[in-house]
Amino acid sequence: MFDLILRRATLPDGRTGIDIGIRGGRVAAVEPNLPGEAGQEIDATGRLVTPPFVDAHFHMDSTLSYGMPRVNRSGTLLEGIALWGELKPTLVQDAIVERALVYCDWAVARGLLAIRSHVDVCDPRLLATEALLEVKKRVAPYLDLQLVAFPQDGVLRSPGAVELLKRALDMGVDVVGGIPHFERTMADGAESVRLLCEIAAERGLLVDMHCDETDDPLSRHVETLAYETQRLGMQGRVTGSHLTSMHSMDNYYVSKLIPLMAEANLGVVSNPLINITLQGRHDTYPKRRGMTRVPELMAAGLTVALGHDCVMDPWYPLGSGDMLEVAHMGLHVAQMTGSDGIAACFQAVTANPAKLLHLEGYGLEPGCHADLVVLQAGDPVEAIRTRATRLFVLRRGKVVSRCAPVQAELDLAGRPGSVTFTRS
Incomplete structure (x- = not known):
């Protein structure tokens, strides 16, 4: 006896006609024509069933704050940081919590059930830290929220930031963050990487560092991050996010850098929606788009994820928590439109960030946990192409969101009466 059986599913690896039996909040069986009964059955009718989407890079403390105190007129990273600096003193904890909870509602409806969010710790009140720890507790039944202590203003550049970061970790924040390219000098940036990695190693924590989010080809802090990872024996526990300077680096240097990153088993997160929006702002034409070298890093064996980064905040006015939109943009910018490339981009918003x-x-x-999404698509390619509707979202075997299939009704002589934008 199962609690629930999903019938006639297509899996991301191409298997079709698969039944998924769920018992006690976990996957109990995955096979064709699964015998047995269940308290509930859902017929997937050949549609794609996947583990949930995962966002490995987000800023939940600033989400849905677009226009506060005003919009980012230049569209640049630095104006966004300046706007956030103006907004921080006016923040109210309850408002941060409410905006974050609304975004988590959006995420669940999109089948996004795990998020790593950076939280700015360069505020003596640690207001956002307290707010997101409260959100983490409240959403735990339906969403995994992992928090990164992020010294937005520079851990060395901002007075007291080291102690504030340690306080945030003491409060229960999960991961050590950093922003070495925002320190006052390249030397300070390298020193911040060393310092932060040592703090993480001492506490047995993961590291996820904003690294080289710039058009400057000489911003090479990811090299230091790879070195410190190996020096401290933290292989597989450290992630470099953004890495946009790699887009502009000399190819010979990159031919040395990527193997160093592979030796350190660094994780990589690229954020295509935001990277192509913020980078190249000082260029005329040809205009750089700044996304890091995703296919080359994947080819070297690194685990590469695609993140959303921002939704309606000082850096980005758009977004709705749709990781298929992130994958869609990523495969275009990275020119990964072959079948293998599209499949890799689907992995980059599911298994890789997990x-x-x-x-x-x-x-x-x-x-495995019975956290599943039934999509109105026959395979990952179709899911990305159509940004497929999430028909059912399951958390621990229980349906937490459902949506009717998208279908347009037509009134055309001699043609079908409706379309679903799929071939079947």
Whole structure:
């Protein structure tokens, strides 16, 4: 006896006609024509069933604050940071919590059930830290929220930031963050990487560092991050996010850098929606788009995820928590439009970020958590192409969101009466 059986599913690896039996909040069986009964059955009718989407890079403390105190007129990273600096003193904890909870509602409806959010700790009140720790507790039944202590203003550049970061970790923040390229000098940036990695190593924590989010080809802090990872024996526990300077680096240097990153088993998060929006702002034409070298990093064996980064905040006025939109933009900018490339971009918003977050029980194998999404698509390519509707979202085997299939009604002589934008 199962609690629920999903019938006639197509899996991301191409298997079709698969039934998924769920018992006690976990996947109990994955096989064709699964015998047995269940308290509930859902017929997937050949549609794609996948583990949930995972966002490995987000800023939940600033989400849905667009226009506060005003909009980013230049569209640049630095004006966004300046706007956030103006907004911070006026923040109210309850408002941060409410905006974050609304975004988590959006995320669940999009099948996004795990998020790593950076939280700015360069505020003596640690207001946002307290707010997101409260959000983490409240959303735990339906969403995994992992928090990164992020010294937005520079851990060395901002007075007292080291102690504030340590306080945030003491309060229960999960991961050590950093922003070395925003320190006052390249030397200070390298020193911040060393310092922050040592703090993480001492506490047995993961690291996820904003690294080289700039058009400057000489911003090379990811090299230091790879070195410190190996020096401290933290292989597989450290992630470099953005890495946009790699877009502009000399190819010979990159031919040395990527193997160093692979030796350190660094994780990588690229944020295509935001990287192509913020980078190249000082260029005329040809205009750089700034996204890091995703296919080359994947080819070297690194775990690469695609993150959303921002939704309606000082840096980005758009977004709705749709990781298929992130994958869609990523495969275009990275020119990964072959079948293998599209499949890799689907992995980059599902299994790859789950690995970077060290999520326990993620997947479709028996024993995994029954966190699943039924999409109005026949395969990952169609899911990305149509930004497929999430028909059912399951958390621990229970339906937490459902949506009717998208279908347009037509009144055309001699043609079908409706379209779903799929081939079947």
